[in-house]
Amino acid sequence: MIPELVLGMGAVACFCLGAFPTVRRASQLVAWFAVLFAGAVVGVQTGWWHGHAVSEPWYAAFGNLFRWMGLGLGLVLLASMRPGASERHEAESLGCLLSAILGLMLVGGAADLITLFLGLELISVASYILLYLDRDGPRPEEAAGKYFYLSILSSAVFLYGLSYLYGLGGALRLDRLTHAWASGAGTLGDASLGAMAAVLVLAGLAFKITAVPFHFYAPDVYQGTSHVNASLLSVLPKAAGMAAIIKLLLGIMVGGGLPLWQVTLAVAVLTVTVGNVIALWQTHLRRLLAYSSIAHAGFMLIGLTAAMTYRRPHQHPWDGAGALLFYLVAYVIATAGAFAALSVLRRGNRPVERLDDLRGLARSNATAPRFIAWSLAAFMFSLAGIPPLAGFWGKLAVFFSALDVGASPSENPLRSRLLWLAVIGAVNAAIGAAYYLRVVGAMFFTEDDAQDRQQAAVVATPAVVAVFACLVLTLAIGLSPGSWFQAAHSASPTAVPTIVEVSLDTAPATH
Amino acid sequence: MDFNWLFFWILAAITVTSAVAAVLTTHIVRMAFYLVVCLGAVAGLFFLAGAYFVGAMQLMIYVGGTVVLIGFGVMLTARTPFVRMQTTPDQWLLAMVTAATLGAMLLQATLRYPKPIEPPGIGEPAVSPGRLGTAFLGLRLEAASSGTSSQTGGDGEDAESLGVAYLLPFELVSVHLLAVLIGAAYLARPRRRPDQETGREGEHAGAERSGPGEEPRPAAVAIASGGDS
Amino acid sequence: MELPLAHASQIPLIAYLLVGSVLFVTGITCMIAKRNLIGILIGIELILNAGTVNLVAMSSPFVAGSGLPALDGQVFALFVILLAAAEAAAALAIALTYYGGYATIDVDHGDRLNG
Numbered sequence: 001m002i003p004e005l006v007l008g009m010g011a012v013a014c015f016c017l018g019a020f021p022t023v024r025r026a027s028q029l030v031a032w033f034a035v036l037f038a039g040a041v042v043g044v045q046t047g048w049w050h051g052h053a054v055s056e057p058w059y060a061a062f063g064n065l066f067r068w069m070g071l072g073l074g075l076v077l078l079a080s081m082r083p084g085a086s087e088r089h090e091a092e093s094l095g096c097l098l099s100a101i102l103g104l105m106l107v108g109g110a111a112d113l114i115t116l117f118l119g120l121e122l123i124s125v126a127s128y129i130l131l132y133l134d135r136d137g138p139r140p141e142e143a144a145g146k147y148f149y150l151s152i153l154s155s156a157v158f159l160y161g162l163s164y165l166y167g168l169g170g171a172l173r174l175d176r177l178t179h180a181w182a183s184g185a186g187t188l189g190d191a192s193l194g195a196m197a198a199v200l201v202l203a204g205l206a207f208k209i210t211a212v213p214f215h216f217y218a219p220d221v222y223q224g225t226s227h228v229n230a231s232l233l234s235v236l237p238k239a240a241g242m243a244a245i246i247k248l249l250l251g252i253m254v255g256g257g258l259p260l261w262q263v264t265l266a267v268a269v270l271t272v273t274v275g276n277v278i279a280l281w282q283t284h285l286r287r288l289l290a291y292s293s294i295a296h297a298g299f300m301l302i303g304l305t306a307a308m309t310y311r312r313p314h315q316h317p318w319d320g321a322g323a324l325l326f327y328l329v330a331y332v333i334a335t336a337g338a339f340a341a342l343s344v345l346r347r348g349n350r351p352v353e354r355l356d357d358l359r360g361l362a363r364s365n366a367t368a369p370r371f372i373a374w375s376l377a378a379f380m381f382s383l384a385g386i387p388p389l390a391g392f393w394g395k396l397a398v399f400f401s402a403l404d405v406g407a408s409p410s411e412n413p414l415r416s417r418l419l420w421l422a423v424i425g426a427v428n429a430a431i432g433a434a435y436y437l438r439v440v441g442a443m444f445f446t447e448d449d450a451q452d453r454q455q456a457a458v459v460a461t462p463a464v465v466a467v468f469a470c471l472v473l474t475l476a477i478g479l480s481p482g483s484w485f486q487a488a489h490s491a492s493p494t495a496v497p498t499i500v501e502v503s504l505d506t507a508p509a510t511h
Numbered sequence: 512m513d514f515n516w517l518f519f520w521i522l523a524a525i526t527v528t529s530a531v532a533a534v535l536t537t538h539i540v541r542m543a544f545y546l547v548v549c550l551g552a553v554a555g556l557f558f559l560a561g562a563y564f565v566g567a568m569q570l571m572i573y574v575g576g577t578v579v580l581i582g583f584g585v586m587l588t589a590r591t592p593f594v595r596m597q598t599t600p601d602q603w604l605l606a607m608v609t610a611a612t613l614g615a616m617l618l619q620a621t622l623r624y625p626k627p628i629e630p631p632g633i634g635e636p637a638v639s640p641g642r643l644g645t646a647f648l649g650l651r652l653e654a655a656s657s658g659t660s661s662q663t664g665g666d667g668e669d670a671e672s673l674g675v676a677y678l679l680p681f682e683l684v685s686v687h688l689l690a691v692l693i694g695a696a697y698l699a700r701p702r703r704r705p706d707q708e709t710g711r712e713g714e715h716a717g718a719e720r721s722g723p724g725e726e727p728r729p730a731a732v733a734i735a736s737g738g739d740s
Numbered sequence: 741m742e743l744p745l746a747h748a749s750q751i752p753l754i755a756y757l758l759v760g761s762v763l764f765v766t767g768i769t770c771m772i773a774k775r776n777l778i779g780i781l782i783g784i785e786l787i788l789n790a791g792t793v794n795l796v797a798m799s800s801p802f803v804a805g806s807g808l809p810a811l812d813g814q815v816f817a818l819f820v821i822l823l824a825a826a827e828a829a830a831a832l833a834i835a836l837t838y839y840g841g842y843a844t845i846d847v848d849h850g851d852r853l854n855g
Contacts, residue, residue, distance in 0.1 A: 546782050565796055573785075577785065588777075613765050614762075
């Protein structure tokens with residue numbers, strides 16, 4: 001609880017400092033101090049890293065995973081916020097950033113529905129204010145307006161689903177809800193109300209993770225804002241949404257015996273296909289990364305579907321939820337790194353926005369652009385899933401978790417469908433590699449032929465350090481994925497009562 | 512049929528009719544009016560359900576605050592061409608199809624709401640504002656009030672496990688409000704035109720904004736610092 | 741702190757839930773049919789109210805068939821009301837800036853972001 005309080009106080013302090021022009025600059029210090037201090041507290045509390053102590057309950061490891069993720073993202077985003085561009089809103093931007101991180105940590109550690117809901121809302125509120133404060137983007141008001149209205153719509157729908165979840169389960173605490181649903185609360189009388197609750201909750205969260213029926217806003221919003229905000233939007237809501245999906249759908253609702261996997265399977269296939277295919281035509285970098293983030297949500301949903309269909313014994317190597325978490329970590333690092341790398345690049349006084357702006361970056365004479373080009377290439381390869389980077393192991397884990405259900409010896413009626421799911425995922429990974437390689441190709445294999453443009457240059461900011469840190473992490477996870485796998489698996493919800501094993505195909509009998 | 516039912520029917524009828532009317536009308540001012548009626552009737556339903564404090568808050572915050580905000584929004588943006596909202600037939604079709612589908616699904620689901628697991632808690636006292644207040648402070652008084660039983664698990668439970676304490680959510684909501692307040696203060700002030708590339712603040716971008724166009728910063732500061740206290 | 745007619749007869753929970761679902765459906769319809777930022781905001785308020793009606797009814801001691809601890813649902817409902825108020829303020833500010841930028845709050849005009 002202390003790290004969250006530290007961050008909250010830091011956010012409030014930043015907001016307050018913003019009111020006094022003479023001390024506004026101190027907000028930078030306050031923000032860095034709050035994140036670092038919160039990190040130190042988490043480190044001391046958890047013994048720095050024993051995320052895979054077997055005795056630890058899964059939700060403690062889960063909360064710690066998201067705490068580390070939030071704090072790490074906080075450092076990267078803090079470093080990428082250029083002091084010059086939004087100097088006048090610096091204090092407010094930093095306060096919003098801190099509260100968004102706080103939201104992610106709260107969702108990860110939430111033990112009841114209220115905290116979970118408020119955590120998600122904190123991320124939304126902070127992100128639409130950040131979208132507005134930003135002056136870098138081409139059309140901030142339209143981006144923020146679109147995001148805001150869709151965001152509160154999704155929250156309202158989510159809340160309506162939560163009200164049914166609460167009514168059926170009879171409690172706000174997640175462990176009680178798990179117990180209640182496992183003993184049949186979700187299918188009381190008829191399964192339809194439980195199914196309704198699940199669909200509403202999933203619909204609300206699908207917006208946060210940009211899953212397909214609710215993905216359309218992402219490209220427009222990302223394009224309309226700056227690199228830093230796009231980075232925040234593509235990692236924080238997605239991580240929080242995934243945490244909520246794991247906690248609510250996988251931790252509670254699956255226990256009720258609802259055939260939820262049918263929904264997630266359809267959403268996963270659609271999301272991964274739409275994201276990857278449309279990304280092929282994009283020339284704007286932020287639009288491209290938006291479609292890429294949609295596609296990655298689809299890959300994560302494959303792991304979710306596998307986890308929903310077949311419950312594995314504790315720490316089974318191909319447990320779907322663990323694969324999802326590992327994938328999420330790999331995705332977050334690569335995406336945050338890629339956006340941080342883009343944010344330090346400049347052509348003249350213009351940010352680098354289009355694919356053409358990257359031309360010939362790796363052939364630049366200076367060292368710094370070459371470093372950025374190589375890092376960006378590494379992030380793209382990781383996102384594309386090329387070994388031996390982190391993203392490769394993520395894709396491998398997700399596909400294997402689906403294949404493992406498909407190859408299960410029992411007469412599992414889902415076998416063929418999960419096999420197809422893995423195949424569709426693999427085909428999409430191949431499609432996805434094409435557009436990531438276009439980015440790499442632009443940097444490495446084309447000359448900067450435009451005469452009227454200025455050379456790409458790197459603005460020396462702390463963001464370069466952040467890029468370097470993300471690069472190191474991507475390589476480290478890629479080269480020794482074992483311990484990271486274990487950490488992810490220890491955080492996957494295995495404590496869920498396993499009442500239903502494989503009989504999810506048919507509609508559950510009325511109790 | 513006693514008074515309880517009678518009041519319920521009246522309030523429910525008002526709620527439903529005004530909600531439907533808000534959708535059907537094309538005039539923005541009427542729409543806001545129907546919303547007031549609807550929210551007020553919902554507050555009545557809260558009173559009927561024994562949630563007196565929530566009902567009062569619904570009246571004060573929603574009907575008194577939120578709707579006034581919406582009213583301001585209507586007044587500030589309603590120019591003659593925009594008062595009437597023209598909805599094209601295809602949008603109506605889409606809306607109606609969605610409404611019919613959703614309504615059918617919800618109706619079908621709601622009508623099969625499970626029978627109560629326990630006999631309804633007739634003996635349970637209504638939640639007094641005092642209990643709500645202590646809950647916000649992180650204290651639960653369930654142990655003191657007898658007759659409260661939780662839904663699941665009949666084993667002996669300490670008072671702490673009966674529910675959650677709401678101190679943390681309460682503080683979270685405070686951070687929310689602070690952030691939104693500051694955000695709103697920034698959003699509502701004039702900003703430069705999108706086509707101006709320079710860092711200087713432009714003139715008024717819209718005719719309605721009569722705020723301090725030259726010096727937007729102190730205004731925002733004043734509001735922001737007012738919210739901090 | 742009890743109304744005199746509180747125990748006269750209990751309203752079944754389903755009646756409340758039906759009111760809530762009507763509010764939800766009208767809210768969604770409103771959001772689709774109205775091409776106006778304020779209209780959309782009103783739709784969202786309706787949906788949020790549907791959620792609060794459910795929460796309050798499910799935890800109410802005076803509603804037959806709820807039988808849940810009364811405090812939880814009411815506190816959740818209070819938080820939702822607070823959040824709705826906060827977001828209405830932000831929505832209004834956004835509508836005003838939108839109006840300043842486009843001289844309309846019709847969302848169909850705000851499609852300059854493409855491609």
